[in-house]
Amino acid sequence: MHRVRLSFGGALLLLGACAQLPPVDTGTGTGAALSGCSTETASISFDFEGAPPSRCTIEGEREFSVLVSPEHAPPINPSPWYAFRYQANGSANVVVHLRYLAAKHRYRPKWQSKTHMKVLDASLRDDGRTATLVLPPGEAVVSGQELIGAKEYSALMMRLDRSAAVTRETLGRSHGGRPIEALRIGKQTAPRLVILLGRQHPPEVSGAIAMEHFLETLVALADAGKFDAQDLQIMAVPLLNPDGVARGHWRANLGGEDLNRDWGTFAQPETRAVAQWLDRLPAQVRPVAMVDFHSTARNLFYVQGDEASADQERFLARWLGGNEHLIAGYPFAIERRNANPGTGTAKNWFHATHGIPAYTYEVGDETDRQAIAQAASALATSLVDALPLSGLR
Numbered sequence: 452m453h454r455v456r457l458s459f460g461g462a463l464l465l466l467g468a469c470a471q472l473p474p475v476d477t478g479t480g481t482g483a484a485l486s487g488c489s490t491e492t493a494s495i496s497f498d499f500e501g502a503p504p505s506r507c508t509i510e511g512e513r514e515f516s517v518l519v520s521p522e523h524a525p526p527i528n529p530s531p532w533y534a535f536r537y538q539a540n541g542s543a544n545v546v547v548h549l550r551y552l553a554a555k556h557r558y559r560p561k562w563q564s565k566t567h568m569k570v571l572d573a574s575l576r577d578d579g580r581t582a583t584l585v586l587p588p589g590e591a592v593v594s595g596q597e598l599i600g601a602k603e604y605s606a607l608m609m610r611l612d613r614s615a616a617v618t619r620e621t622l623g624r625s626h627g628g629r630p631i632e633a634l635r636i637g638k639q640t641a642p643r644l645v646i647l648l649g650r651q652h653p654p655e656v657s658g659a660i661a662m663e664h665f666l667e668t669l670v671a672l673a674d675a676g677k678f679d680a681q682d683l684q685i686m687a688v689p690l691l692n693p694d695g696v697a698r699g700h701w702r703a704n705l706g707g708e709d710l711n712r713d714w715g716t717f718a719q720p721e722t723r724a725v726a727q728w729l730d731r732l733p734a735q736v737r738p739v740a741m742v743d744f745h746s747t748a749r750n751l752f753y754v755q756g757d758e759a760s761a762d763q764e765r766f767l768a769r770w771l772g773g774n775e776h777l778i779a780g781y782p783f784a785i786e787r788r789n790a791n792p793g794t795g796t797a798k799n800w801f802h803a804t805h806g807i808p809a810y811t812y813e814v815g816d817e818t819d820r821q822a823i824a825q826a827a828s829a830l831a832t833s834l835v836d837a838l839p840l841s842g843l844r
C-alpha cells in the first residue's frame with residue numbers, strides 16, 4: 452500500500468455526504484436499483500455519484516460479491532469501473548469479491564475514508580475475472596480510481612475563475628440535462644485558439660488529474676503575463692461526459708454512445724455542444740491545436756502520422772519531440788497514427804477539419820500522481836511556446 456496525493460485541490464468525497472443524481476437525469480440503462488447488500492454487521496451500497504448501480508450478493512456475514520458490469524452490452528472498451536461504499540462494525544475485516552462481466556481487473560482499488568486515502572492490492576483469480584479485496588472495518592469508499600466528479604470539477608472551475616484571465620461558459624447540456632461547462636483562458640477575440648478536452652471516457656481519471664494541473668499552469672502563465680491573452684485563448688471542456696461520470700460508466704454517455712467516436716457525426720448533445728460553439732467563433736479566431744486527455748496502460752501521446760504537415764511536424768518537435776525521458780517519473784511515448792477515415796475521434800476530426808495538430812494525451816492508469824502533476828505543468832508551459840503562430844494550414 453502507498454499513499455496517493457489527493458488531486459483536485461484535495462477535494463474529498465465526504466462519506467455520508469453522498470451526492471444524489473440531479474433530478475434532470477431521468478435514467479435509462481442499468482436500472483435504478485441502488486440498494487446494495489447488508490448483514491447484521493456490514494453493508495455495501497452504491498448510493499453516491501460515480502457509483503454504478505451494481506448487483507451485490509451476500510456471501511457471508513462479512514463477505515460480499517459485487518458484479519462489475521458495463522452500462523451496455525459488450526463489445527465495450529475494457530475499462531471496468533467500480534465504486535462502492537461499505538460500513539462494518541466490530542474489528543474483523545470485510546471481504547469483497549469484484550466479479551467482472553466481460554472484462555478483467557484493471558484499476559487498482561482506491562480506498563478512501565474520512566481522513567485517509569490509499570491504494571489497495573487485490574488478489575486475482577480466474578485469470579483476472581475475480582479480484583478479492585480485504586478491507587479494514589469501519590466506513591470507506593472503494594473505487595477504481597479517485598472519485599473526481601461534478602463537485603470536484605465545479606470546485607476546480609471556481610478556483611481557476613478567480614483569475615482575471617478566465618471566463619466560464621456553458622456550451623450546452625448532456626443527455627441527462629447536466630451542463631457542459633467550458634473555461635476560457637484569454638480573450639474571446641484572441642485569434643489563436645487552443646482546444647482542450649477531458650473526460651470523454653468516464654473512468655479515465657489519471658488523464659483528468661493531468662488536465663487539472665495543465666489548466667492550473669496555463670492560468671498561472673496567463674496571470675504572470677507569460678502569454679498574450681489578446682493573441683492566444685485556451686478553451687477547455689474538462690468534463691465532456693458528465694452523465695457517464697455521475698453514473699459510473701465504463702465508456703459511454705447516457706445515450707449509450709462512445710463520445711470519442713461521434714466527432715463529425717455530432718449525433719450526441721455533448722460533442723454537438725462543442726461543434727456548435729466552434730461554429731459560432733468570431734471570424735478572426737482560428738484553432739491552432741487540440742489536446743484531448745485520456746488514460747490507458749502507460750503514458751503516451753497519439754499524434755498525427757505522415758499526414759502531418761511541415762508546420763505540424765515543427766510543433767511536435769518543439770513540444771514533445773526528444774522529451775520522452777526528460778520529465779522525472781514521467782517517461783512517455785509518442786505514437787504516430789494516421790486517421791482511419793470515419794473513426795470519429797476528436798483527434799482525427801480536429802486534424803481533418805481544422806488542419807491543426809490534434810493529439811490524445813494518454814496518462815497511465817497507475818502513473819504516480821505527483822509525476823502526472825509535474826509533467827502536466829511542464830508540458831503546459833512548453834505548449835505555449837511551441838504553438839503555431841497562426842491557424843492557417
Ligand SMILES: [Zn+2]
Nearest residue numbers: 652655745746
Ligand atoms: Zn479514452
